[in-house]
Amino acid sequence: MTSPARSADPIAFTTSPTTPDETISNIIDPRLKSQSLKGRKNEQVVLWKLYGSFHRHNTLLSMVAVVEDLDFMEKNDHLTYNEKVLYYMQLPHHVKLHVSAGQLGFRKAQRAEYEAAYQVSSRMFKQIEEKGLLGPNDKVELVLKDFGRGREAFLAALQGKEGSRIRPNIVRISDNTKLRFGGSRPKKLRRL
Amino acid sequence: MLRPPSMSIIQNRLLSTSRLCLNNNTPSTGDKSKSQAIADVDNLLNETSNFHANSFSNRSKDRMFDISVKHPRDVAKLIRVQGPVAGRSVDVQYGNFARSLSSMFSVIRSNKIRYLKKIQARHIPPAKLRKQKKREWWRRKFSLGFKELMAQVRDAKRRGY
Known part of the structure; x- marks a missing residue:
């Protein structure tokens, strides 16, 4: 493939004009390779997500960074257009923090209690602050799942003193509770 | 692709001019109409060449393609959740x-x-679920009616009854 043909091709998305000595397309650019080996990644945190799962037995919170590789288009020239769209649709999520009631010493049925969930939430907010994860303009999305007792505790902690630092950064709240449409038969009713 | 419409325009106009020629088939005006028809055809050809120049010459294929291709990030943003x-x-x-x-x-x-x-x-057996739904519907309806009645009572009390 010659360089004028590549530059004329509109799907190629070459940001910098290619010089004649780097025309071979199926060989990775040595500069990029050395960059990746050194571990210098040109990444940017697009937004943060705070996932909360509040089921019957436990409360789980995880702080996730949604990361975009700024050199993605240059590094992945071989990918098809649709594959590139899929990358931007579901950007890589990196878990930075995870707290659950069991980590704080709550055992067995105690994990399901309101108090445990409150402590889990306050621990999470404290760690976010301590590690300095959030900048002043960073965006946080809340994704909540299921309706255990921990959900009320989490929202109470977030609206109280503990969550005062993280609250202004929240840009969206969503509910991720899964509902069934048909499917297998659930367990039989418990008789106590 | 865009050729057939322009060709059909020429054909229609040629047909109309030939019809004019056929109508004026008296010997005295025959030569005149013939020369007029030839002039018309020349004019028409000129017009069509202008039409072609305006619609195609100033638009290259690449430019049209550039407009339609978006950056994958922008496309991904438009896809529904x-x-x-x-x-x-x-x-x-x-x-x-x-x-x-x-x-x-x-x-x-x-x-x-x-x-x-x-x-x-x-799991709730279908018969039980049916009864449960009926019960829930009745209780909802009853509580609504009861609230309404209590509101009426409160209103009457306020008026001094």
Whole structure:
């Protein structure tokens, strides 16, 4: 493939004009390779997500960074257009923090209690602050799942003193509770 | 691709001119109409060549293609959210967290998400489910009617009855 043909091709998305000595397309650019080996990644945190799962037995919170590789288009020239769209649709999520009631010493049925969930939430907010994860303009999305007792505790902690630092950064709240449409038969009713 | 319409235009106009020639078939005006028809055809050809020049010459193929291809990021932004989150997200506006939370609650209530989650957790036999639904409907209706009655009583009491 010659360089004028590549530059004329509109799907190629070459940001910098290619010089004649780097025309071979199926060989990775040595500069990029050395960059990746050194571990210098040109990444940017697009937004943060705070996932909360509040089921019957436990409360789980995880702080996730949604990361975009700024050199993605240059590094992945071989990918098809649709594959590139899929990358931007579901950007890589990196878990930075995870707290659950069991980590704080709550055992067995105690994990399901309101108090445990409150402590889990306050621990999470404290760690976010301590590690300095959030900048002043960073965006946080809340994704909540299921309706255990921990959900009320989490929202109470977030609206109280503990969550005062993280609250202004929240840009969206969503509910991720899964509902069934048909499917297998659930367990039989418990008789106590 | 765009050639057939222009060709048909020429054909129509040629037909109309030939019809004119046929109508004026008296010997005295024959030569005149013939020369006129030839002039018309020349004019028409000139017109069509102009038409071609205006529609195609100043638009290259690449430019048209550039407009239609978007950056994958922009395309990904336009794709709808799927899964359970779709339709259950609320944006926080003007930093008013409490308000967006309450609108989130109202979304959950209106879609009966909590109720559905609860009744889907355990299997209910179809006959029992039918009876349960009837019971719930009756209780809802009764409580509404009772509230209305109490409101009437309170209103009457306020008026001094």
